Amino acid sequence: MPAPxxxxxxxxxxxxxxTQAEEREMIQKECAAIRSxxxxxxxxxxxxxxxxxxxxxxxxxxxxxxxxxxxxxxASQKFTDKRIGYLGAMLxxxxxxxxxxxxxxxxxxxxxxxxxxxQGLALCTLGCMGSSExxxxxxxxxxxxxxxxxxxxxxxxxxxxxxxxxxxxxxxxMFLPATKNLLNEKNHGVLHTxxxxxxxxxxxxxxxLAHFRKNEKLxxxxxxxxxxxxxxxxxxxxxxSGISDPFLQVRILRLLRxxxxxxxxxxxxxxxxxxxxxxxxxxxxxxxNAILYETVLTIMDIKSESGLRVLAINIxxxxxxxxxxxxxxxALTSLLKTVQTDHNAVQRHRSTIxxxxxxxxxxIKRRAMELxxxxxxxxxxxxxxxxxxxFLDSCEPEFKADCASGIxxxxxKYAPSKRWHxxxxxxxxxxxxxxxxxxxxxxxxxxxxxxxxxxAYTVQRLYKAILGDYSxxxxxxxxxxxxxxxxxLLISGQCEEEEPIxxxxxxxxxxLESVLISNMSTSVTRGYALTAIMKLSTRFTCTVxxxxxxxxxxxxxxxxxxxxxxxxxxxLFKKYDHMRSALLERMPVMEKVTTxxxxxxxxxxxxTEPAPLETKPPPSGPQPTSxxxxxxxxxxxxxITPVIPTAPTSKPASAGGExxxxxxxxxxxxxxxxxxxxxxxxxISQPPFLLDGLSSQPLFNDIATGIPSITAYSKNGLKxxxxxxxxxxxxxxxxxxxQASNSTELDMTDFVFQAAVPKTFQLQLLSPSSSVxxxxxxxxxxxxxxxLNPQKQQLRMRIKLxxxxxxxxxxxxxxxxxxxxxxxx
Amino acid sequence: MxxxxxxxxxxxxxxxxxxxxxxDKEKKxxxxxxxxxxxxxxxxxxxxxxxxxxxxxxxxxxSLYFCCxxxxxxxxxxxxxxxxxxxxxxxKYFGSVCELDxxxxxxxxxxxxxxxxxxxxxxxxxxxxxxxxxxxxxxxQEKMLKVVH
Numbered sequence: 004m005p006a007p008x009x010x011x012x013x014x015x016x017x018x019x020x021x022t023q024a025e026e027r028e029m030i031q032k033e034c035a036a037i038r039s040x041x042x043x044x045x046x047x048x049x050x051x052x053x054x055x056x057x058x059x060x061x062x063x064x065x066x067x068x069x070x071x072x073x074x075x076x077x078a079s080q081k082f083t084d085k086r087i088g089y090l091g092a093m094l095x096x097x098x099x100x101x102x103x104x105x106x107x108x109x110x111x112x113x114x115x116x117x118x119x120x121x122q123g124l125a126l127c128t129l130g131c132m133g134s135s136e137x138x139x140x141x142x143x144x145x146x147x148x149x150x151x152x153x154x155x156x157x158x159x160x161x162x163x164x165x166x167x168x169x170x171x172x173x174x175x176x177m178f179l180p181a182t183k184n185l186l187n188e189k190n191h192g193v194l195h196t197x198x199x200x201x202x203x204x205x206x207x208x209x210x211x212l213a214h215f216r217k218n219e220k221l222x223x224x225x226x227x228x229x230x231x232x233x234x235x236x237x238x239x240x241x242x243x244s245g246i247s248d249p250f251l252q253v254r255i256l257r258l259l260r261x262x263x264x265x266x267x268x269x270x271x272x273x274x275x276x277x278x279x280x281x282x283x284x285x286x287x288x289x290x291x292n293a294i295l296y297e298t299v300l301t302i303m304d305i306k307s308e309s310g311l312r313v314l315a316i317n318i319x320x321x322x323x324x325x326x327x328x329x330x331x332x333x334a335l336t337s338l339l340k341t342v343q344t345d346h347n348a349v350q351r352h353r354s355t356i357x358x359x360x361x362x363x364x365x366x367i368k369r370r371a372m373e374l375x376x377x378x379x380x381x382x383x384x385x386x387x388x389x390x391x392x393x394f395l396d397s398c399e400p401e402f403k404a405d406c407a408s409g410i411x412x413x414x415x416k417y418a419p420s421k422r423w424h425x426x427x428x429x430x431x432x433x434x435x436x437x438x439x440x441x442x443x444x445x446x447x448x449x450x451x452x453x454x455x456x457x458x459a460y461t462v463q464r465l466y467k468a469i470l471g472d473y474s475x476x477x478x479x480x481x482x483x484x485x486x487x488x489x490x491x492l493l494i495s496g497q498c499e500e501e502e503p504i505x506x507x508x509x510x511x512x513x514x515l516e517s518v519l520i521s522n523m524s525t526s527v528t529r530g531y532a533l534t535a536i537m538k539l540s541t542r543f544t545c546t547v548x549x550x551x552x553x554x555x556x557x558x559x560x561x562x563x564x565x566x567x568x569x570x571x572x573x574x575l576f577k578k579y580d581h582m583r584s585a586l587l588e589r590m591p592v593m594e595k596v597t598t599x600x601x602x603x604x605x606x607x608x609x610x611t612e613p614a615p616l617e618t619k620p621p622p623s624g625p626q627p628t629s630x631x632x633x634x635x636x637x638x639x640x641x642x643i644t645p646v647i648p649t650a651p652t653s654k655p656a657s658a659g660g661e662x663x664x665x666x667x668x669x670x671x672x673x674x675x676x677x678x679x680x681x682x683x684x685x686x687i688s689q690p691p692f693l694l695d696g697l698s699s700q701p702l703f704n705d706i707a708t709g710i711p712s713i714t715a716y717s718k719n720g721l722k723x724x725x726x727x728x729x730x731x732x733x734x735x736x737x738x739x740x741x742q743a744s745n746s747t748e749l750d751m752t753d754f755v756f757q758a759a760v761p762k763t764f765q766l767q768l769l770s771p772s773s774s775v776x777x778x779x780x781x782x783x784x785x786x787x788x789x790x791l792n793p794q795k796q797q798l799r800m801r802i803k804l805x806x807x808x809x810x811x812x813x814x815x816x817x818x819x820x821x822x823x824x825x826x827x828x
Numbered sequence: 829m830x831x832x833x834x835x836x837x838x839x840x841x842x843x844x845x846x847x848x849x850x851x852d853k854e855k856k857x858x859x860x861x862x863x864x865x866x867x868x869x870x871x872x873x874x875x876x877x878x879x880x881x882x883x884x885x886x887x888x889x890x891s892l893y894f895c896c897x898x899x900x901x902x903x904x905x906x907x908x909x910x911x912x913x914x915x916x917x918x919x920k921y922f923g924s925v926c927e928l929d930x931x932x933x934x935x936x937x938x939x940x941x942x943x944x945x946x947x948x949x950x951x952x953x954x955x956x957x958x959x960x961x962x963x964x965x966x967x968x969q970e971k972m973l974k975v976v977h
Contacts, residue, residue, distance in 0.1 A: 010935075011932055014931065014932055015932075018931075054935060057934075057935070058934065061841055061842075061843075061844065061934065062841075063841075063856070082965075082968050082969050083969045086935075086939065086965070086969065087935065090935060090938055090939075094844075097849050097850070097851065097852075098849050099849070099851060118968065120961075120964065120965045120968055123943075123961075123965075126946070127942050127946055130946050130947040131847060131942075131946070131947055132846075132849065134849075155961065158951050158952065159946055159951060162946040162947045162949050162951050163946070163947065165947060165949065166947045191952075191953045191954055192951060192952040192953060192954065192957060195950055195951070195952075195953050196946075196949070196950075196951055199949050240954045240955070240956050240957075241953055241954055243909065243913075248953050249906065249909060250906065250909070250910070250950050250953045251953055253903055253906045257901075257903070289905055289908055289909065290905075290906075290909055292905055293903060293905035293906040293908070293909055294906075296903060296905050297903050297906070300903075328872075328873070328874040329874045329875050329876060329904070329905065329908070330905070331874070332874045332876055332904075333876075333904060333905060363870075363872045363873070364872065364873045364874045365873065366873070366874060366876065366877060366878070367874060
């Protein structure tokens with residue numbers, strides 16, 4: 004049998020292969036030869052064969068049939084065999100296979116071998132890939148070697164111990180005694196690996212950490228070693244570009260960091276040496292900066308005095324100006340970590356950070372962006388935003404979404420003026436409109452709604468923006484909503500902030516219809532557009548028929564969402580035309596949504612609920628958020644708890660209660676039962692805010708008294724009295740307190756009081772004190788009604804009472820006409 | 829350090845040292861993805877990138893990429909020095925090392941690495957000592973060979 008070919012020969016041969024197929028063929032041939040050689044248990048060439056196998060394995064070919072052979076090589080007495088055998092084990096075996104456990108005995112023997120290089124092989128292999136079982140079995144041997152005077156072995160044993168501890172943390176204790184004199188070594192290899200071992204122990208166990216701080220006085224030892232490294236002269240063996248053993252310096256600094264963390268004494272003991280390293284280290288090469296970097300990390304993490312911290316941040320600032328992009332990257336990363344705690348110090352380097360936005364490296368740009376957002380405040384917002392908007396314009400697509408979100412947040416927090424805020428939003432929408440996150444759209448809409456004086460300006464700018472290009476969905480959505488809301492301002496040509504444009508109703512409808520038809524528009528966008536068109540039916544005068552036509556066309560749209568909306572809007576035109584103007588009224592200022600409530604606002608804006616249209620009128624839809632909210636605003640509502648349903652958002656409530664307000668003409672029996680329970684209310688699952696969850700504390704302090712009270716209702720033993728108060732702050736507001744009492748001999752339970760007023764009034768009903776009117780006049784239910792009467796018309800009210808009495812459900816309607824003039828004049 | 833990979837500009841693997849236990853399949857997948865990512869980097873970019881939850885430090889020497897995966901608390905800049913030190917060791921050993929040396933003597937490249945790093949950490953900071961140990965081990969190998977024959 005000819006000798007198997009040599010390793011180098013094989014490599015040469017395989018490299019001549021011109022195709023993948025050719026290479027595969029060669030490999031297969033050689034593998035077959037190797038396999039038969041293994042079968043023959045040939046000792047002489049096993050080493051050579053395994054080496055060849057390892058080469059083929061690196062090329063990506065399977066080599067598992069060589070695993071056992073590696074073990075045989077390890078067991079051999081020849082050093083060559085062992086060398087290749089251990090290498091093979093590290094490459095081919097992993098701890099998932101049981102085979103590797105067979106190594107344990109060999110390793111144990113080799114750990115006690117007479118030749119240190121064999122011992123070294125065993126330590127290396129164990130330290131690289133030893134499984135937990137192996138580590139458990141051999142920890143004792145490793146510990147022994149940790150105490151040897153042979154520095155070659157001692158350093159390897161230290162790192163092997165690190166691996167053992169990582170695999171089997173419980174074994175940490177047994178290495179403790181051996182660590183006693185580790186740092187007294189002169190040998191740098193041992194020093195370095197010892198520091199690594201101590202670091203591992205301190206990181207893993209707070210007890211160890213405390214022990215090393217107090218008992219071993221580790222900090223002074225480390226400080227001493229570090230000092231020697233810095234002060235000692237040139238040592239050729241450990242010198243790297245003029246710095247003595249930077250690897251050891253860095254590891255010592257890292258261990259000091261762990262020791263100094265949250266410990267005043269330790270931090271103080273290392274203060275000087277840190278300052279020394281920070282000021283004396285050469286910064287011209289990477290190696291010096293590596294040490295400075297570690298130093299900065301340590302200073303920032305321990306309890307250092309402020310002077311030292313400033314020094315550290317300044318080092319980072321200098322890093323930012325370094326030509327080496329790696330250094331800049333590292334600086335930005337570190338600054339990002341410290342910006343929260345040392346904000347002012349980092350602010351000083353703001354301009355340099357902002358310059359990094361223009362860097363060519365993607366990672367640097369990202370960090371610079373994050374850091375920039377962290378540094379934005381009320382003072383620098385204008386300047387920063389200019390830079391950030393420019394960045395948004397020119398950055399890679401992967402950044403745009405985050406950048407846009409960041410800009411919106413910063414703008415919201417620090418906008419110097421409403422106009423600036425709107426302009427900024429506009430700029431983002433037009434620059435990166437398609438990258439804006441979906442949830443930003445409702446937030447923006449809310450912002451725009453709340454900037455009341457900017458409505459004309461905003462809608463004009465948005466209109467101009469989508470005229471040319473309506474492909475960016477978020478932009479189009481916001482624009483469509485605004486046009487729907489403020490279309491009247493748009494065509495009226497009244498804009499204070501800039502030159503008003505001349506737009507006709509038809510032109511506006513043109514653009515909205517284009518959006519509807521366009522292939523680029525998503526379903527959501529189309530929904531916005533359709534609703535906007537619908538809203539314009541109450542704001543435009545000449546084009547109502549056109550709108551009607553559009554709406555009816557979409558009644559047969561394939562898109563279910565659109566179809567539904569169109570059908571309901573159609574119904575608004577036909578059956579419920581009298582409600583249309585009220586339903587489509589201008590949206591009032593919205594409460595800040597505290598939850599993650601994007602879609603919720605959208606729903607109230609644009610969507611109508613799929614309520615059956617037989618008996619109920621279409622519920623809320625684009626209703627005024629609640630006239631109560633308007634009421635609150637007019638009353639300077641800061642001290643007034645908003646009329647919020649018990650649900651955590653301050654969304655406008657559902658139809659039921661509001662309809663009672665708005666539509667005094669409606670037959671009350673037709674209205675949905677406005678029970679506080681949300682169940683009866685379709686879609687938005689919130690109870691009618693009117694009849695719900697607020698305290699009925701008096702909400703003004705400045706109330707005028709002296710108006711005579713009336714008995715609004717008295718029938719079947721139930722009496723309801725109204726008492727009046729007028730507000731000083733707002734003469735249009737009347738506060739009515741009702742008191743319901745029960746003179747019968749049985750309680751009235753589930754008592755619900757509802758009220759409706761004519762269209763020119765607005766009503767807010769706060770929650771009742773209870774739902775039981777006790778018998779024999781022993782108690783009353785109190786409830787507060789607030790009425791807004793801006794036109795000072797005669798107050799009229801229709802009330803509906805429902806309650807359970809004597810086992811049956813009672814219901815009654817009544818009109819209250821006997822309001823005293825002082826209550827409304 | 830979790831692992832170190834050496835690969836050519838064509839993406840051919842020249843050395844792989846793993847310090848964490850992973851299956852062959854996982855190693856192949858990681859290698860493939862990482863090689864692709866690093867090769868796609870432009871020359872002006874910095875030597876660090878985030879990949880999965882690791883920090884990747886890489887540097888190109890002639891036709892070979894040296895690529896290390898380090899953990900969050902490890903110092904990127906000193907890792908660059910570690911890579912450089914390894915290249916210096918190879919250079920001293922092979923005399924002006926080039927990719928071919930590493931291809932034809934891959935086992936030696938491993939032996940040198942194993943005298944410099946152990947379990948992912950630096951075990952010897954003196955260049956001289958590492959080279960001395962390799963030299964001695966090589967001598968031992970020859971001596972023992974002679975003995976057998």
